[in-house]
Amino acid sequence: MNRADEELYTLVLNKECTGRKNLALGMYVHVPFCSTTCDFCAFYQEKPSKKGMDSYFGGLRKELKRFPPSQPISTIFIGGGTPGLLKPEQLDELCSLISSFDLLPDTEWSIELAPSEITPEKLEVLRNGGVNRISLGVQTFHPKFMDALGRQHPVEKTFQAYQWIRQAGFDSVNLDLLFGAPGQSLTDWEDDLAQAVALAPDHLSTYCLTFEEDTAMFVRLSQGKVKIDPEREAEFYEFAWDYLPRYGYEQYEVSNYARPGHACRHNLNTWAMNEWIGYGPSACTQYQGIRRKNIANLEEWAEGMHSGNQPKFMEEEPLSSSDFAQDAVLFGLRMNQGISLPQIAGQFDLSLKQFSAMAKFLDCLVSEGLANQLSSGNYSLTKQGRILCDAIACDLPDLLPAS
Numbered sequence: 001m002n003r004a005d006e007e008l009y010t011l012v013l014n015k016e017c018t019g020r021k022n023l024a025l026g027m028y029v030h031v032p033f034c035s036t037t038c039d040f041c042a043f044y045q046e047k048p049s050k051k052g053m054d055s056y057f058g059g060l061r062k063e064l065k066r067f068p069p070s071q072p073i074s075t076i077f078i079g080g081g082t083p084g085l086l087k088p089e090q091l092d093e094l095c096s097l098i099s100s101f102d103l104l105p106d107t108e109w110s111i112e113l114a115p116s117e118i119t120p121e122k123l124e125v126l127r128n129g130g131v132n133r134i135s136l137g138v139q140t141f142h143p144k145f146m147d148a149l150g151r152q153h154p155v156e157k158t159f160q161a162y163q164w165i166r167q168a169g170f171d172s173v174n175l176d177l178l179f180g181a182p183g184q185s186l187t188d189w190e191d192d193l194a195q196a197v198a199l200a201p202d203h204l205s206t207y208c209l210t211f212e213e214d215t216a217m218f219v220r221l222s223q224g225k226v227k228i229d230p231e232r233e234a235e236f237y238e239f240a241w242d243y244l245p246r247y248g249y250e251q252y253e254v255s256n257y258a259r260p261g262h263a264c265r266h267n268l269n270t271w272a273m274n275e276w277i278g279y280g281p282s283a284c285t286q287y288q289g290i291r292r293k294n295i296a297n298l299e300e301w302a303e304g305m306h307s308g309n310q311p312k313f314m315e316e317e318p319l320s321s322s323d324f325a326q327d328a329v330l331f332g333l334r335m336n337q338g339i340s341l342p343q344i345a346g347q348f349d350l351s352l353k354q355f356s357a358m359a360k361f362l363d364c365l366v367s368e369g370l371a372n373q374l375s376s377g378n379y380s381l382t383k384q385g386r387i388l389c390d391a392i393a394c395d396l397p398d399l400l401p402a403s
């Protein structure tokens, strides 16, 4: 993690160290429309229609009124779905709804856009509306893998969209890349990375293709048409870890890289187990000690917002300080900076004694070459450990109860 981002991360954590009243607050808005479904996609989304858009905006206006953030917002992320499917006037309304709340002066405000939906007019609306960071869903520059993933945009659209984004004056741009598509070689992956770097974005997210249930890719997996190859996936991960820092993109998390000062603050806020409120169908919230997920059905969600009754959630659970601390360890270990058990204990008002089983487990990882002990109670994963971070997360011991 570079110096500017290290300071940023410390700031995010320190807000929490002052007690759980002054948490940095994130806002997530889910726009649940996609014209087609990518073969790997497990996110909730619907085909766009006039009726659906009306339900969405009606529900969103109500939801923002019923569950307003009770403190200034430090990060905003508009995701989907495909938020870029909204018309300029709808994007304008979305921005107005969001900016009617108290936003901190340096709020990071991102929107996810698919290359084929971007127009100069929409970008102008977004920029005037307050958005200051664009996350472009590139996935790959190779048409054959675009087909394999069920993505629809021609590669030229990516270049055109990127040029328009810069011309519109956005100085913080992320590119999302996906690796591990069936048939993709390391050379293909290197070419994707090289093309991404040549565009000079400020941030890169590189995700491994996953096979989620109820996706076309999962069906192909169950039919034996594609297979999971963890060794090959590890090679792709390691290749990017070595490649991108050579071009000024410092890795700060297993799948994320940034130029100095461009680490995604919304993600840092989430991984530090601060708070965020999610709006829109299927959006998740972690706020005032409760984690919940909105209903993943546009009509039901909108109806719930319009009725005077408490809306139903798909999941809703109160979390204890230990639950938050456990997740802070889990997500913190994915960060290159690693974790500080004393800091997490202070953050969640727990005693360091409650972390003794955790510390023992982390000491074992150190002896196996999977983690480094940076100083007393401070650990980060080694490269080998980061390859195994999902397995390590499953094996983390629970924090001990307070004695």
Ligand code: SF4
Pocket (backbone or CB within 6 Å): 033, 034, 036, 037, 038, 041, 042, 043, 045, 080, 081, 082, 114
């Ligand atoms: S654009 Fe994103 S949300 Fe829509 S189908 Fe593709 S992966 Fe899923």
